[in-house]
Amino acid sequence: MKKIFVLMILFSSWISSQSIEYFPNELNISPFMANPIESRMGFMFKTAGNELHLNIGNTMDLAWISTKSGMISIGADFFTWTLLRKEENFHFPVDAVDYLFGLNFGFKRTAHDYSFGTRVRLSHISAHMVDGHFDKTKYIWLNGQMPRVYSREFLELTPFYQYRGLRMYFGFTYLFHVDPDVTRKDQYQAGFDYVRKDFICANVSPYVAFDARLTNRFAESPNISFQGGIKIGKQFGRGLSVYYTYYSGVSPHGEYYDFREKYSGIGLNLDL
Secondary structure, eight states: OHHHHHHHHHHHHHHHTSEEEESOSSOSSOOOTTOSSSOOOEEEEESSSSEEEEEEEEEEEEEEEEOSSOEEEEEEEEEEEEEEEOBTTTBOOEEEEEEEEEEEEEEEEEETTEEEEEEEEEEEEEEEEOGGGEETTTTEEGGGOOOOOOEEEEEEEEEEEEETTEEEEEEEEEEEEEESOOSOOEEEEEEEEEEOTTOSSTTEEEEEEEEEEEOSOTTSOOEEEEEEEEEEEOTTSSEEEEEEEEEEEEOSSGGGTTOEEEEEEEEEEEEO
């Protein structure tokens, strides 16, 4: 306890000597565009079938600490991603929903046309079936798939390097608790996003993004996510995105953690 107390005093002294901005208007490190587990505010309609995704939530930086080495950020994540079905009369019953909340810490150093740094996330995810997955006329769960417990807590480290509009990253995730349990708790990730700034006119930028993740089941092929579209607004900041996406891999919804799927979709996202 004495050591922890001393470290807290030293950290407080260091913080007090730095330049701090509370609740900045932008993110120090913007979400990685093709990563399925990022905060989004929008929807995506699958091109085949009658399913769509609805994303509600945000990532917010609480403080920026300016140092000689670079910018340090402390933030919070609160968001959901939801699976819905399209039905007649403009009905969209909710099949499954996943919740994420946690803290994130970032470091970024910028010089000339490039920057580099890393993002660390400490997060909890829980998944749930919703009443839209239940057939009220037959009084059964759809496809014989009953609700089951699914949750995980993880630590994620994502270093990146950015040159102008191209950002490349690698990631490592450790699941320090997951229910149901898995044999391997390490995951590996790599990807990039490229945004062409001010294409045709100011604040209109086409972009492409790619993400690949090896889960704890290495015998299977990796999860692949691709996204391409038009960003209206800031290159790596606030704006509106209209995009096409392709996904292949384990379902991003925890209630379907042992299902593999492939789909394409058209979406819209508000980048807050």
